Amino acid sequence: MQSDQAGSGRYQLKGAIGSPYSMKMRAALRYRRIPFDWEGGMAGFVAAQSMKAKVIPVLVTPEGDAFNDSTTLIALLEARHPGGRSLVPNDPALAFLSFLIEDFADEWLAKAMYAYRWARPVDQDQMSRWLVFDAFRGQGEAVIEEQARVWRDRQVGRLALVGAGPAAQPVIEASAGRVMVALEGQVVERGCLFGSRPSAADFALYGQLSQLATDPTPQTLMRAHYPWLFRWVQTTEDLSGEPEGQWDPGLDTPVLRALLVECATHYFPMLVANAAAVEAGQPMFRWHVEGVDLEQATNRYQARCLRALRKAHADLSSGDQARLGPLLAGTGCLAFLVAGVSKGVAA
Incomplete structure (x- = not known):
């Protein structure tokens, strides 16, 4: 999509500090040292x-073309700015793990962000005001308070639709823990996940955690129990001055294994149930995890996520698939990735 800002010579990133995906992209652009201007608030x-999918952030290129969806944006920047400070490991097996964990953070860990933000009155009250202030600052307290009430009612009312209702909340929060x-x-x-150098997965995790480190309940939790991670969130906001770092060659590390177990236990079962519901034309779907039946609205984007993950795994060389096999099988992910997939084709 063409923007009226063509010819500026810099990227324009339009988002909000209360959006995990906006923060993901802002931090990624800073680390990559790609010149850009940040526009927050209402922008x-x-x-x-004006986008097909009406989500933030929106990235406008120096030529004036506009794109959104953070995973798409990272791929776009990799294509336009190859080489130095890339967010994709040069080892295809590590690159696949980065892609999987990025997707897990964007789609599953986002539920923790939503549940923490809108399930409890203390978070509802502060964050509805803060998020609306970002967009309506300067328009007076009466306007901000009225818009905060509207936003709070809308977001709280959507908890069940996004799969973060009362039954899901303890499951989601335990997984985030x-x-x-x-x-x-x-x-x-x-x-970082793969050594001393951040990947797309690191920035996806940062995006969600940037919100947990801001909202009252999860911020208190992070400060008390995960103080180093809390500080990591603050430092990862701007890594523009940090050295590029190194990728570690190891595939089977404790942190990767723990995250992949969460993928197999929570994320993949949700994706599979959602994909079946999309195919059947159902508006809602259920899946069973940790002895609890969970439910949410069917999501066509998440059906595409499952296809993309399966295709990415199928497109790996046989050697890289063999290298990843023990880790993916041992964590329970492999069965979800190979189900109904032939080489280069996602079922």
């Missing part, structure tokens, strides 16, 4: 209205 929401336990040790010992 992102206005820009999103295990993710934070795994990351707490990793950020101290190596700094």
Whole structure:
């Protein structure tokens, strides 16, 4: 899509600091040292209205073309700016793991962000005001308070639709807790998932955690139980001055194994149930995890996520598939990735 900002010579990133995907992309652009201008507040929401999928952030290229969806944006920047400070490991097996964990953070860990933000009055009250302030600052307290009430009612009312209702909340928060336990040790010992260099997966995790580190309930939790991770979130906001770092060659590390177990236990079962519901034309779907029946609205985007993950695995060389096999099989992910897939084709 063409924007009226063609010829500026810089990228324009239009988003909001209350959006995990906006923060993901802002931090990624900073680390990659790609010149850009940040436009927060209302700018992102206005820009999103002209996009096919009305989501933020919106990235406008120097030529004036506009794109959104953070995974698409990272791939776009990799194609336009190959080489130095890439977010994709040069080992195809590691690159696949980065893609999988990025997707897990974007689609599953996002449920923790949503549940923590909108399930409890203390978070509902503060964050509805803060998020609306970002968009309506300068328009007076009466306007901000009224818009905050509207936004709070809307978001709380959507908890069940996005799969973060009362039954799901303890399951989601327990899963997020295990993710934070795994990351707490990793950020101290190596700094990032795959060594001392951040990947797309690191920035996807950062995006979700940037919100948990802001909202009252999860911020208190992080400060008390995951203090190194809390500080990692703050430092990862701007890594523009950090060295590029190194990828570690190891595939089977404790942090990767812990995250893949969460993928197999929670994320893949949801994706498979959702894909079946999409195919059947059902508006809602259910899946069973940890002794609990969970439910949410059918999501066509997440059906595409499952196809993309299966295709990415199928497109690996036989050697890279063999290298990943023990880790993916041992964590329970492999069965979900190979189900109904032939080489280069996602079922």
